Amino acid sequence: MLADALFFSAVLFAIGVVGVLTRRNAIIIFMSVELMLNAVNLTFVAFAQVYGYAGQVFVVFVMTVAAAEAAVGLAIIISIFRHRHTVNLTDINLLKG
Amino acid sequence: MLFQTAAAVAGGAAPHPLSGTAADWVWALPLLPLLGFVLNGALAIFGSAKAGPADPSAGSHDGPDAAHGVPGGNGQDDGAHADAAHAVPSQRHPYAWLVSVIGPLVVIAAFALACMICVAMIAAQPTTPFIQRYFSWMPVGDLSIDAAFQLDQLSMVIVLVITGVGALIHIFSVGYMRDDPGYPRYFSYLNLFVFFMLVLVLGANLPVTFVGWEGVGLCSYLLIGFWFSDRANADAGKKAFIANRVGDFGFMIAMFLLFANIGTLQYTEIAAAAPAALPAGGALVTTVCLFLLLGCTGKSAQIPLYVWLPDAMAGPTPVSALIHAATMVTAGVYLVVRTSMLFSIAPAASLTVCVIGAVTALFAATIGLKQWDIKKVLAYSTISQLGFMFVAVGAGAYVAGIFHLVTHAFFKALLFLGAGSVIYAMHAAYHETHSHEDAQDMRNMGGLRTAMPVTWILMWIATLAIAGVPLFAGFFSKDEILGTVFARAQGSALSDASWLGIPGGALLYGVYGICLVAAFLTAVYMTRLMLYTFHGPNRTGDAEHSLLREAPAVMTLPLVVLGVLSAAGGFLNDPSFLPIAPADMLGRWLEPVVGPATQQITRGGPAEADPRLSAILATVASVVALAGILVALLRLKPAALRPAREPQPAESKVESLLSHKYYVDEAYDRAIVTPTVVFSRNILWRGVDGLIDGLVNLTALISRWLGDSGSAAQTGETGTYAWALVLGVVIVLGTVALRI
Numbered sequence: 001m002l003a004d005a006l007f008f009s010a011v012l013f014a015i016g017v018v019g020v021l022t023r024r025n026a027i028i029i030f031m032s033v034e035l036m037l038n039a040v041n042l043t044f045v046a047f048a049q050v051y052g053y054a055g056q057v058f059v060v061f062v063m064t065v066a067a068a069e070a071a072v073g074l075a076i077i078i079s080i081f082r083h084r085h086t087v088n089l090t091d092i093n094l095l096k097g
Numbered sequence: 098m099l100f101q102t103a104a105a106v107a108g109g110a111a112p113h114p115l116s117g118t119a120a121d122w123v124w125a126l127p128l129l130p131l132l133g134f135v136l137n138g139a140l141a142i143f144g145s146a147k148a149g150p151a152d153p154s155a156g157s158h159d160g161p162d163a164a165h166g167v168p169g170g171n172g173q174d175d176g177a178h179a180d181a182a183h184a185v186p187s188q189r190h191p192y193a194w195l196v197s198v199i200g201p202l203v204v205i206a207a208f209a210l211a212c213m214i215c216v217a218m219i220a221a222q223p224t225t226p227f228i229q230r231y232f233s234w235m236p237v238g239d240l241s242i243d244a245a246f247q248l249d250q251l252s253m254v255i256v257l258v259i260t261g262v263g264a265l266i267h268i269f270s271v272g273y274m275r276d277d278p279g280y281p282r283y284f285s286y287l288n289l290f291v292f293f294m295l296v297l298v299l300g301a302n303l304p305v306t307f308v309g310w311e312g313v314g315l316c317s318y319l320l321i322g323f324w325f326s327d328r329a330n331a332d333a334g335k336k337a338f339i340a341n342r343v344g345d346f347g348f349m350i351a352m353f354l355l356f357a358n359i360g361t362l363q364y365t366e367i368a369a370a371a372p373a374a375l376p377a378g379g380a381l382v383t384t385v386c387l388f389l390l391l392g393c394t395g396k397s398a399q400i401p402l403y404v405w406l407p408d409a410m411a412g413p414t415p416v417s418a419l420i421h422a423a424t425m426v427t428a429g430v431y432l433v434v435r436t437s438m439l440f441s442i443a444p445a446a447s448l449t450v451c452v453i454g455a456v457t458a459l460f461a462a463t464i465g466l467k468q469w470d471i472k473k474v475l476a477y478s479t480i481s482q483l484g485f486m487f488v489a490v491g492a493g494a495y496v497a498g499i500f501h502l503v504t505h506a507f508f509k510a511l512l513f514l515g516a517g518s519v520i521y522a523m524h525a526a527y528h529e530t531h532s533h534e535d536a537q538d539m540r541n542m543g544g545l546r547t548a549m550p551v552t553w554i555l556m557w558i559a560t561l562a563i564a565g566v567p568l569f570a571g572f573f574s575k576d577e578i579l580g581t582v583f584a585r586a587q588g589s590a591l592s593d594a595s596w597l598g599i600p601g602g603a604l605l606y607g608v609y610g611i612c613l614v615a616a617f618l619t620a621v622y623m624t625r626l627m628l629y630t631f632h633g634p635n636r637t638g639d640a641e642h643s644l645l646r647e648a649p650a651v652m653t654l655p656l657v658v659l660g661v662l663s664a665a666g667g668f669l670n671d672p673s674f675l676p677i678a679p680a681d682m683l684g685r686w687l688e689p690v691v692g693p694a695t696q697q698i699t700r701g702g703p704a705e706a707d708p709r710l711s712a713i714l715a716t717v718a719s720v721v722a723l724a725g726i727l728v729a730l731l732r733l734k735p736a737a738l739r740p741a742r743e744p745q746p747a748e749s750k751v752e753s754l755l756s757h758k759y760y761v762d763e764a765y766d767r768a769i770v771t772p773t774v775v776f777s778r779n780i781l782w783r784g785v786d787g788l789i790d791g792l793v794n795l796t797a798l799i800s801r802w803l804g805d806s807g808s809a810a811q812t813g814e815t816g817t818y819a820w821a822l823v824l825g826v827v828i829v830l831g832t833v834a835l836r837i
Contacts (some may be wrong), residue, residue, distance in 0.1 A: 021819055085810060089814065096814075
């Protein structure tokens with residue numbers, strides 16, 4: 001049971017990573033990051049079944065932080081879109097050295 | 098009492114006999130000239146802001162009504178050169194009157210104070226030096242150096258000479274430098290020189306003396322290059338400075354060696370510790386003394402470092418009188434006497450001093466025979482006389498050396514100031530007619546005795562004194578040197594020692610012989626100078642002849658005072674065979690300072706030759722001097738001379754060798770200066786500098802490359818960063834996983 005849950009969350013995490021690495025749209029990348037977070041949440045919950053409730057407590061924290069992050073992140077993306085009329089990350093490279 | 102004296106520091110010991118007297122004011126001696134320096138320097142800066150630049154080159158030659166500018170002073174080239182550089186409009190400095198008061202006054206005040214201290218010292222008759230300690234200067238580990246002054250009979254004599262002769266020369270300068278735009282600058286330098294010279298003489302330990310030693314070197318440099326807008330003058334200053342640096346290196350090594358082996362640099366402590374810590378005649382004390390001697394040859398212009406002194410004549414003539422004749426150049430002699438406790442236990446080093454002195458005395462005297470520049474003759478004469486002093490202190494005749502130092506200060510200052518007064522007159526005459534002849538070339542002089550009778554008589558007194566004609570000052574001192582050297586050759590610690598395999602006794606007889614020849618030549622070249630300058634027909638020029646006149650009273654009065662001293666100064670130390678004055682005053686006065694060292698050399702015997710031998714030697718010396726004058730009078734024909742502007746008769750090979758100063762400058766150029774320049778250009782500049790520059794540039798290139806590649810990694814694209822992050826995580830996890 002634990003192994004299945006871990007395998008499933010690993011697959012979800014890998015999908016998230018691939019999404020972050022391959023997509024260019026900021027919104028999609030953002031969603032992929034959420035996917036990775038939730039994969040980790042799943043791992044926590046799965047472990048909580050074996051090692052006690054600490055894992056579930058962590059999940060609550062992660063969801064809180066993820067919500068805050070989503071709020072700030074989306075606000076930034078909207079702000080960028082207003083200025084540059086794009087959310088394509090390859091076009092946003094002002095920090096180039 | 099303002100400051101603690103050594104006796105007070107010691108606590109239980111009885112106070113020094115000089116404490117509570119005028120000697121408590123010894124600190125004020127150097128401070129007075131320092132005050133003058135500050136005030137005159139302030140006026141120089143403050144005044145020049147109002148009156149325009151003090152740089153002589155700033156003035157332009159405007160019209161015939163511009164009176165004579167700076168008189169003479171250029172000892173280098175032809176008159177045209179000198180005139181172009183020095184011809185400035187008569188533009189007196191706005192504060193010149195104030196400077197004329199402050200400059201000489203501070204030195205006169207110092208002289209008055211020195212006289213008061215001397216009176217106190219005569220009354221107290223102290224047997225130990227009076228040391229005044231001000232503050233701890235360099236307390237570093239075992240090294241503890243105090244800023245302290247030491248007053249004893251030796252420093253007293255020299256202080257009197259410095260302030261006395263210095264005051265006279267300051268007064269003379271008021272006239273000589275009257276129209277110079279740099280007038281306050283001149284006096285501030287001159288005051289600063291007196292300050293440093295007093296520090297040198299009064300210093301209670303070697304480092305304090307060294308401060309004065311370097312300080313007088315600095316002032317010498319500043320004053321040689323006083324008319325710095327002329328390249329030759331600035332170069333002469335540099336030459337003096339560099340030659341002195343070589344000597345200073347020796348001085349410093351000697352100090353290091355002394356500290357490493359004795360652990361103290363204070364004179365009284367060295368004297369106490371030396372006999373036990375330094376084996377007499379050992380290699381160590383000899384090395385220390387030889388390094389000290391190197392320092393002395395630099396400052397006192399002895400072979401091999403004498404070359405700067407003739408060039409130093411580029412400075413104003415009163416500077417030549419004060420610094421390059423009467424005081425600074427005798428610092429080497431002073432230092433040998435001050436460290437006589439070391440030299441007396443190092444016979445080989447003492448004999449070296451003797452030999453260097455004798456060779457220099459002869460060498461410089463021969464060059465003096467064929468110089469045409471009046472100041473150059475005096476410069477070589479100074480080197481020669483300093484050689485005599487070195488012979489004296491080398492032979493352990495410390496009293497005779499100091500005695501000659503004092504009398505030489507009198508008659509050589511007089512000679513230089515007299516020459517200054519001649520140059521002043523010549524320059525004024527040439528300036529009036531806009532001639533570009535050399536005002537210092539004796540071939541342009543002749544017959545000046547009718548125009549300047551006062552200078553003429555006084556210069557003859559000085560000439561007779563330096564030649565050693567009986568009853569003039571130089572006779573007594575030179576005679577004492579010769580007599581004592583002879584006595585040392587007969588039997589002393591020196592005659593038993595050997596120098597490079599030569600027995601000391603034979604060497605000292607040789608030194609005596611060389612000195613006699615040098616004394617003969619001294620009489621010859623001085624008589625030649627007098628004949629060519631003051632006698633025979635006048636060669637200045639028809640228009641100029643009537644314009645030659647005596648210098649103003651402010652210049653002649655110091656000459657008269659020095660004339661009296663040159664005539665009578667010898668009675669300071671009257672030999673016992675000539676009962677005119679109290680016998681041997683200076684000798685008895687200096688006894689507490691140099692007595693032990695002299696005893697060491699004579700092995701407890703009498704310090705001087707016995708009266709009968711002295712009388713015979715004095716007769717020999719007088720005959721030699723008179724013969725020199727006679728030979729010069731008979732052989733030299735002032736009437737046959739031609740002015741410098743006309744073609745000169747061909748010189749014989751010997752004459753040419755002498756007039757070119759044995760080509761020593763050229764030899765030094767080839768052997769030292771050129772190789773140094775070539776080496777520094779090609780090896781140091783192009784080679785080593787190139788290497789170091791290359792290394793520095795290489796590090797710069799590497800950092801730039803690193804920065805460039807680092808900044809290339811910052812693409813600004815989130816995707817790249819994400820890839821890098823994931824890759825990093827994979828690598829970390831991978832290594833962790835594989836390790837497990």
